[in-house]
Amino acid sequence: MSIRLAQTHDAEAISRLSEQLDYSVNPETCAEHIAYMSHHPDVYQLLVLEKDMEVVGYMQLTVVRHIQTQSYVEISALVVDERFRSLGIGSKLIQTAKAWTQELGYERLVVRTNENRERAIRFYSRGGFRELKKQTTFQINF
Incomplete structure (x- = not known):
C-alpha cells in the first residue's frame, strides 16, 4: 500500500469512491477540484491510497481558518472502497493526516461525520477522536 498526492488522472477513481458514500461528483468536476x-x-x-496499483481510498485535508478560532486541519473527506474496509487503510490515512497537521504546526485535527454513519463514528472514536458537539446543517440551493 502506498499513499501519494492525487492527480487529475485519479478523478475517475475518486468519483467512484465518493458514490459509495452517496456523494455524486462526475469525474470532470472531480478533475477540476484536484487541479x-x-x-x-x-x-x-x-x-x-493505492493497493496493487488500484486507488482504493482517498482523503482530503483542508486547513480551516475562521476569524473566531485558531486555525486547524479538517479531514474533509475520507473514503475507503467497501471491498477493502477493516484492513487498516483508513487508519493509515488517519496517521498521515495527523502527521501533516503536526508538520504544519496546527494543534487540532477535526473530522465530521453524519450521525447515521455508525461505523464511521466507531472508526474515528477508535482513532483517538472525541465527539465535540452535534450540529444542524442548513443550506439554500440556487
Missing part, C-alpha cells in the same frame, strides 16, 4: 487543490498545497492535501 485547483494541487495549486494550493498550503491549504489542501488530496491523497489517494
